Amino acid sequence: MKLMATSRIFIISVFILFTLTVNAQADSSDHIFEKLNNGLAKTPPMGWSSWNQFGVEINEQLIIETIDAMVNNGMKDAGYIYVNLDDGWQQDKGNRKNKPLDFDKEKFPRGIKYLADYAHENGMKLGIYSGPGQTTCAGYSGSEGYEKQDADMFASWGVDHLKYDSCCSHKDASKEELKEAFYKMSKPLIENPKDIVLHACHCGWQNIWQWAGDIGANHWRIGQDISDDFDYPENREGYYFDVLDMLDRGQGLEGYNKPGQWNDFDMLIVGLNGKSKELVGAGASNIEYRAHFSLWSILSSPLLIGTDVRNLDAYTLETLTNKEVIALNQDSLGIQAKTVRKEGNIHILAKPMSDDSWAVAMLNRGSETQVISVNWLDDLGLDWKETKVRDLWQHKDMGVFPNTYQDEVISHQVIMLRVYPKNH
Ligand code: GLA
Numbered sequence: 001m002k003l004m005a006t007s008r009i010f011i012i013s014v015f016i017l018f019t020l021t022v023n024a025q026a027d028s029s030d031h032i033f034e035k036l037n038n039g040l041a042k043t044p045p046m047g048w049s050s051w052n053q054f055g056v057e058i059n060e061q062l063i064i065e066t067i068d069a070m071v072n073n074g075m076k077d078a079g080y081i082y083v084n085l086d087d088g089w090q091q092d093k094g095n096r097k098n099k100p101l102d103f104d105k106e107k108f109p110r111g112i113k114y115l116a117d118y119a120h121e122n123g124m125k126l127g128i129y130s131g132p133g134q135t136t137c138a139g140y141s142g143s144e145g146y147e148k149q150d151a152d153m154f155a156s157w158g159v160d161h162l163k164y165d166s167c168c169s170h171k172d173a174s175k176e177e178l179k180e181a182f183y184k185m186s187k188p189l190i191e192n193p194k195d196i197v198l199h200a201c202h203c204g205w206q207n208i209w210q211w212a213g214d215i216g217a218n219h220w221r222i223g224q225d226i227s228d229d230f231d232y233p234e235n236r237e238g239y240y241f242d243v244l245d246m247l248d249r250g251q252g253l254e255g256y257n258k259p260g261q262w263n264d265f266d267m268l269i270v271g272l273n274g275k276s277k278e279l280v281g282a283g284a285s286n287i288e289y290r291a292h293f294s295l296w297s298i299l300s301s302p303l304l305i306g307t308d309v310r311n312l313d314a315y316t317l318e319t320l321t322n323k324e325v326i327a328l329n330q331d332s333l334g335i336q337a338k339t340v341r342k343e344g345n346i347h348i349l350a351k352p353m354s355d356d357s358w359a360v361a362m363l364n365r366g367s368e369t370q371v372i373s374v375n376w377l378d379d380l381g382l383d384w385k386e387t388k389v390r391d392l393w394q395h396k397d398m399g400v401f402p403n404t405y406q407d408e409v410i411s412h413q414v415i416m417l418r419v420y421p422k423n424h
């Protein structure tokens with residue numbers, strides 16, 4: 001009997017050992033990287049990025065004028081702090097192994113550090129762009145093989161944000177290869193004492209939202225590039241997403257958003273009006289741009305405006321600097337709004353706020369005016385008998401409403417509400 005018991009224990013032990021070995025082998029094919037966290041970007045980054053309007057046609061004067069404009073037109077005050085150079089600041093095109101990475105001396109005669117210092121003197125921050133390949137998307141030399149050197153170089157320049165873009169160099173790469181590529185840059189950035197926010201940009205491929213936060217990224221694109229359209233009938237050129245496509249793409253990803261880690265719905269197109277040097281699209285109306293801004297705000301996406309902010313018309317500036325709408329984006333809970341009802345062209349998104357109020361976006365996706373109503377219990381799950389409603393675009397308290405609030409929403413408009421229990 002004793003012998004039988006011993007041999008059973010032996011067989012069970014062998015089985016456990018076998019199972020462990022098989023699991024270890026499974027793990028080794030899915031290499032686990034040390035978890036990294038830089039502790040930055042507790043609210044979604046806000047600022048400006050050069051790409052959507054200017055493409056690679058950027059230079060020192062543009063950046064200085066942009067910083068000055070944002071300080072003077074109220075954008076800095078509204079929270080837009082980052083001024084980010086996208087692709088095109090580099091000196092050389094071609095493979096990194098033959099072309100060292102440096103700034104273009106004609107475009108940036110006083111260098112990047114000069115601009116970072118200028119930004120900091122004005123209470124702003126400076127961002128830069130590179131990628132894990134031999135070249136970037138626009139063909140400039142990338143960081144592959146020189147990650148630590150480049151991380152230290154960006155830090156020595158005083159840079160505060162890095163968009164690290166793998167979508168061209170690693171288009172068909174496996175999740176493992178991508179994780180490694182981003183890890184190689186994230187690690188030295190964290191080891192350097194300079195705080196640098198990391199945007200891991202991979203066009204929403206390989207479910208980047210599932211793993212980029214674990215290797216120290218602060219935000220990641222959930223889709224390919226946005227186009228300058230609100231609702232274009234097809235997927236433009238098989239690559240670009242309009243505003244409604246991007247909105248839909250982000251549904252179901254709410255659980256990946258948290259302070260320090262953000263789903264990025266791509267840079268804002270507000271005010272581009274079809275004038276982009278790089279994006280396709282004929283532009284959108286003021287109502288549509290305002291709806292887009294409302295959605296990105298309630299979704300807690302980074303708010304990086306891509307238009308020329310030196311000459312904003314009054315309507316566009318009012319859209320971009322609505323502090324009541326921005327407050328939804330910058331709320332400390334860091335929650336991405338969920339779709340609570342989508343019926344035909346009626347689309348309602350909502351999220352709880354840190355002060356126990358709720359934010360609600362009533363979107364009309366169609367071409368005809370619609371009456372949209374929101375019911376506190378059925379749509380938001382709130383048993384508030386009486387609810388105070390504030391309209392964030394009208395900056396107006398609308399009153400106290402039992403059960404339901406309703407309003408007329410014109411085509412492609414978003415009405416933004418913040419609702420409170422009556423005695424809040
Ligand atoms: C990709 C990105 C864009 C921009 C360009 C730069 O297309 O998705 O946002 O950074 O590269 O070349």
